[in-house]
Amino acid sequence: MPAPASDKATTVRIPGIEADDDSLETDGSWVYIETRGTPIFDEDRKVVQCVYGSRDISERKKAEELLLRTEKLSIVGQMAAGVAHEFRNPLTSSKGIAQLLHRGNEKPEYIELILSEVRRLEAILWGFLTLAKPQAPKLKEVDAEVVLQQAVLILSTQSILNKIDIIEEHDSEVPRIYCDENQIKQVFINILQNAVDAMPNGGIIKTQILSHNSEYIKFRFIDHGIGISAERIKSIGEPFYSSKEKGTGLGLMLSNKIVHEHGGSIHIESTVNEGTIVDVILPIYSSFLKRD
Ligand SMILES: Nc1ncnc2c1ncn2[C@@H]1O[C@H](COP(=O)(O)OP(=O)(O)OP(=O)(O)O)[C@@H](O)[C@H]1O
Ligand SMILES: [Mg+2]
Incomplete structure (x- = not known):
């Protein structure tokens, strides 16, 4: 031997x-x-x-193989739940619009909305498929303000129904960012959705675009909702950590992953019964140019 x-x-x-x-x-x-x-x-x-x-060492080998299989299975489970989470919003809104059309409420913008949601579904699906075979995000120079406005627009019907006003505040000169537009929009939607969920009695959500320093821009989301206790805040962002009946607890985990891949970070501050501030810090376009 x-x-x-x-x-x-x-x-x-x-x-x-x-x-x-x-x-x-x-x-x-x-x-x-x-x-x-x-x-x-x-x-x-x-x-x-x-x-x-x-x-x-056959027993040890068996245990190692079992662990590997369990890890693979849990990754598959996390991916499946991730797909379900990201698909839910565009599917719900497309279904709602299709029902309006079915009742004879025909408006040309409804068709455009369905088409844009289907395009988003395609982009999300593409994103998940490439998770298995990671590829660099499709980065391009975009107007940070427009990306945020699109996210706010997507959440607008839901916020009106919940008696919530979303107020956008920012400087007149907002720097451009270098990002995968769909991914960053998804991050903003996830954070705004959490803010809406935290305010069952309605109120005001503020979004701000602030200069963080010469290289970074800060997107701030302020809600006056139920807040998060100091003890729970430690677990926020862990997969499947959710206090909601229908939540997957993946929204912030996926958001964190996307923002980190863009060279940024997410920070959360919260006080129970007062509200929550979520900051998304991202590099501005010119700081990307400096790195190259
Ligand atoms: N603005 C907020 N106010 C209060 N609690 C929040 C806020 N944002 C997040 N949380 C807490 O963090 C948890 C995790 O959020 P995350 O977005 O990851 O998942 P989720 O919202 O529960 O599920 P999903 O995103 O699938 O709907 C939430 O369940 C909630 O308890
Ligand atoms: Mg969420």
Whole structure:
């Protein structure tokens, strides 16, 4: 059996054997044997002997394989829940608009809305498919204000229904950012959706675009909702951490991932019964140019 004369171990797989009084037969199983060899030197540092020790590590192998399979399964589960989460909003709004059309409420902008939601579904699907085979996000120079406005628009019907006003505040000169527009829009939608969910009695949500420093821009989302306790805030962003009956608890996890991939960060401050401030900090376009 090959084995190294060093501290390194060699593992071989051999057929399992069933032995009775007068015969030895393979039993269809496999046994993993780990062999370790230790050299013995004479006074001139020459190897004079090797001592080999072998042991059956089949149980450890089985446990390792099981762990690997469980990890793979949980990643598949997380991905499936992620797809469901991202698909839910565009599907709900398309269904609502289709129902309006069905009742004879025909308006040309309804068709355009459905088409834009379907395009978003396609983009999300593409995003998830490329998760398995990661690719760089499709970065381009965009107007930060427009991306935020589009997210606010998507949430507008829901906020009106919940008696919530979304007020946008920003400087006259908003720098451009370098990002995957659909991904960053999704982040803003997730954060605004959380703010709407946190204000069951209505009120005001403010969005601000602020200069963070010479290289970064800050998108601030302020709500006056139920808030998050100091103890719970530690778990926010962990997969499946949700206080909502229909929440997947993936919104902030996916948002964090997207923002980090763009070289930015998300910060949350909150006081119970007073409200929450979420900051999304992203590099501005000119700081990207400097890096190249
Ligand atoms: N603005 C907020 N105010 C109060 N609680 C919040 C706010 N944002 C997030 N949370 C808390 O963080 C949890 C995790 O948020 P996340 O967006 O990751 O998932 P979710 O909103 O529960 O589920 P989903 O995003 O699938 O609807 C929420 O369930 C909620 O308890
Ligand atoms: Mg959410």
